[in-house]
Amino acid sequence: MKLYRLTYCSRNRIRGSAAEVETEVKKILAASRASNREAGVTGALLYNAGNFAQVLEGPLESVSRIFEKIQRDLRHSEVTVVENGVVSTRQFPDWSMAFAGESSVPATPLTIAAFDAAFGQTEGAGEQIMELLRQLVAQSDDLALIDAA
Numbered sequence: 001m002k003l004y005r006l007t008y009c010s011r012n013r014i015r016g017s018a019a020e021v022e023t024e025v026k027k028i029l030a031a032s033r034a035s036n037r038e039a040g041v042t043g044a045l046l047y048n049a050g051n052f053a054q055v056l057e058g059p060l061e062s063v064s065r066i067f068e069k070i071q072r073d074l075r076h077s078e079v080t081v082v083e084n085g086v087v088s089t090r091q092f093p094d095w096s097m098a099f100a101g102e103s104s105v106p107a108t109p110l111t112i113a114a115f116d117a118a119f120g121q122t123e124g125a126g127e128q129i130m131e132l133l134r135q136l137v138a139q140s141d142d143l144a145l146i147d148a149a
Contacts, residue, residue, distance in 0.1 A: 083126025100136035
Protein backbone atom coordinates (compact mmCIF):
# COMPACT_ATOMS: atom_id res chain seq x y z
CA MET A 1 0.00 0.00 0.00
CA LYS A 2 1.34 3.41 -0.95
CA LEU A 3 1.28 6.10 1.71
CA TYR A 4 -0.14 9.46 0.66
CA ARG A 5 0.10 12.81 2.45
CA LEU A 6 -2.01 15.92 1.93
CA THR A 7 -1.41 19.20 3.77
CA TYR A 8 -3.88 22.06 3.53
CA CYS A 9 -4.86 25.32 5.20
CA SER A 10 -8.28 26.93 5.40
CA ARG A 11 -10.00 29.91 6.96
CA ASN A 12 -12.47 29.44 9.79
CA ARG A 13 -16.13 30.17 9.04
CA ILE A 14 -17.45 29.06 12.44
CA ARG A 15 -19.40 31.90 14.01
CA GLY A 16 -20.08 32.60 17.66
CA SER A 17 -18.27 33.47 20.85
CA ALA A 18 -14.74 32.22 21.48
CA ALA A 19 -16.18 29.46 23.67
CA GLU A 20 -18.66 28.40 20.95
CA VAL A 21 -15.89 28.29 18.35
CA GLU A 22 -13.69 26.22 20.69
CA THR A 23 -16.57 23.79 21.25
CA GLU A 24 -17.09 23.39 17.50
CA VAL A 25 -13.34 22.86 16.89
CA LYS A 26 -13.37 20.14 19.57
CA LYS A 27 -16.30 18.48 17.77
CA ILE A 28 -14.29 18.53 14.53
CA LEU A 29 -11.34 16.97 16.34
CA ALA A 30 -13.42 14.22 17.95
CA ALA A 31 -15.10 13.32 14.64
CA SER A 32 -11.73 13.34 12.85
CA ARG A 33 -10.16 11.02 15.37
CA ALA A 34 -12.98 8.49 15.09
CA SER A 35 -13.25 8.45 11.29
CA ASN A 36 -9.49 8.62 10.68
CA ARG A 37 -8.79 5.66 12.93
CA GLU A 38 -11.26 3.54 10.92
CA ALA A 39 -9.77 4.74 7.61
CA GLY A 40 -6.12 4.14 8.57
CA VAL A 41 -5.38 7.88 8.41
CA THR A 42 -3.08 9.76 10.76
CA GLY A 43 -2.22 13.43 10.98
CA ALA A 44 -2.32 16.68 12.89
CA LEU A 45 -4.69 19.64 13.10
CA LEU A 46 -3.86 23.22 14.07
CA TYR A 47 -6.48 25.85 14.76
CA ASN A 48 -5.06 29.29 15.48
CA ALA A 49 -5.66 32.91 14.52
CA GLY A 50 -8.87 32.01 12.69
CA ASN A 51 -7.15 29.47 10.44
CA PHE A 52 -6.85 25.70 10.18
CA ALA A 53 -3.82 23.74 9.05
CA GLN A 54 -4.05 19.99 8.73
CA VAL A 55 -1.94 17.07 7.59
CA LEU A 56 -3.66 13.86 6.49
CA GLU A 57 -1.56 10.69 5.95
CA GLY A 58 -2.74 7.30 4.78
CA PRO A 59 -4.09 5.37 1.80
CA LEU A 60 -4.85 7.67 -1.15
CA GLU A 61 -8.52 6.66 -1.29
CA SER A 62 -9.04 7.41 2.43
CA VAL A 63 -7.18 10.73 2.36
CA SER A 64 -9.08 11.78 -0.78
CA ARG A 65 -12.46 10.89 0.74
CA ILE A 66 -11.72 12.83 3.94
CA PHE A 67 -10.41 15.84 2.04
CA GLU A 68 -13.49 15.92 -0.22
CA LYS A 69 -15.63 16.11 2.92
CA ILE A 70 -13.49 18.95 4.30
CA GLN A 71 -13.81 20.93 1.07
CA ARG A 72 -17.61 20.71 1.28
CA ASP A 73 -17.69 21.59 5.00
CA LEU A 74 -19.20 25.07 5.44
CA ARG A 75 -16.97 25.66 8.48
CA HIS A 76 -14.02 26.08 6.07
CA SER A 77 -13.31 28.63 3.35
CA GLU A 78 -10.30 29.27 1.12
CA VAL A 79 -9.22 25.63 1.38
CA THR A 80 -5.68 25.69 0.01
CA VAL A 81 -3.59 22.56 -0.64
CA VAL A 82 0.04 23.33 0.19
CA GLU A 83 1.52 19.87 -0.29
CA ASN A 84 0.39 16.46 -1.49
CA GLY A 85 1.85 13.27 -2.84
CA VAL A 86 3.23 9.84 -2.11
CA VAL A 87 5.59 9.66 0.89
CA SER A 88 7.67 6.91 2.46
CA THR A 89 6.87 7.51 6.14
CA ARG A 90 4.21 9.07 8.32
CA GLN A 91 5.09 12.23 10.25
CA PHE A 92 2.35 11.58 12.86
CA PRO A 93 2.20 7.76 13.08
CA ASP A 94 0.83 7.66 16.64
CA TRP A 95 -2.03 10.09 16.10
CA SER A 96 -5.38 9.49 14.42
CA MET A 97 -5.44 13.30 14.66
CA ALA A 98 -3.07 15.24 16.89
CA PHE A 99 -4.30 18.66 17.97
CA ALA A 100 -1.59 21.29 17.87
CA GLY A 101 -3.06 24.52 19.13
CA GLU A 102 -6.13 26.40 20.19
CA SER A 103 -7.65 29.70 19.20
CA SER A 104 -7.12 31.05 22.69
CA VAL A 105 -3.35 30.81 22.17
CA PRO A 106 -2.10 34.02 20.51
CA ALA A 107 -0.69 33.72 17.04
CA THR A 108 3.09 33.67 17.01
CA PRO A 109 5.32 35.09 14.27
CA LEU A 110 6.03 31.49 13.19
CA THR A 111 2.30 30.70 12.93
CA ILE A 112 1.53 33.92 11.07
CA ALA A 113 4.40 33.35 8.63
CA ALA A 114 3.30 29.75 7.97
CA PHE A 115 -0.30 30.74 7.22
CA ASP A 116 0.82 33.69 5.07
CA ALA A 117 3.05 31.35 3.06
CA ALA A 118 0.27 28.80 2.66
CA PHE A 119 -2.43 31.21 1.54
CA GLY A 120 0.07 33.07 -0.66
CA GLN A 121 1.04 29.71 -2.18
CA THR A 122 4.69 30.47 -1.51
CA GLU A 123 7.19 27.79 -2.50
CA GLY A 124 8.09 25.72 0.55
CA ALA A 125 4.82 26.50 2.36
CA GLY A 126 4.06 22.81 2.79
CA GLU A 127 7.30 22.15 4.61
CA GLN A 128 6.78 25.30 6.69
CA ILE A 129 3.33 24.10 7.80
CA MET A 130 4.68 20.59 8.44
CA GLU A 131 7.52 21.92 10.61
CA LEU A 132 5.10 24.11 12.56
CA LEU A 133 2.82 21.14 13.23
CA ARG A 134 5.74 18.89 14.24
CA GLN A 135 6.96 21.51 16.73
CA LEU A 136 3.51 22.14 18.20
CA VAL A 137 2.67 18.45 18.51
CA ALA A 138 6.02 17.84 20.23
CA GLN A 139 5.29 20.71 22.65
CA SER A 140 1.82 19.28 23.32
CA ASP A 141 3.36 15.86 24.04
CA ASP A 142 5.88 17.45 26.41
CA LEU A 143 3.11 19.34 28.24
CA ALA A 144 1.00 16.18 28.52
CA LEU A 145 3.95 14.35 30.09
CA ILE A 146 4.50 17.21 32.55
CA ASP A 147 0.80 17.33 33.45
CA ALA A 148 0.75 13.57 34.01
CA ALA A 149 3.70 13.70 36.44
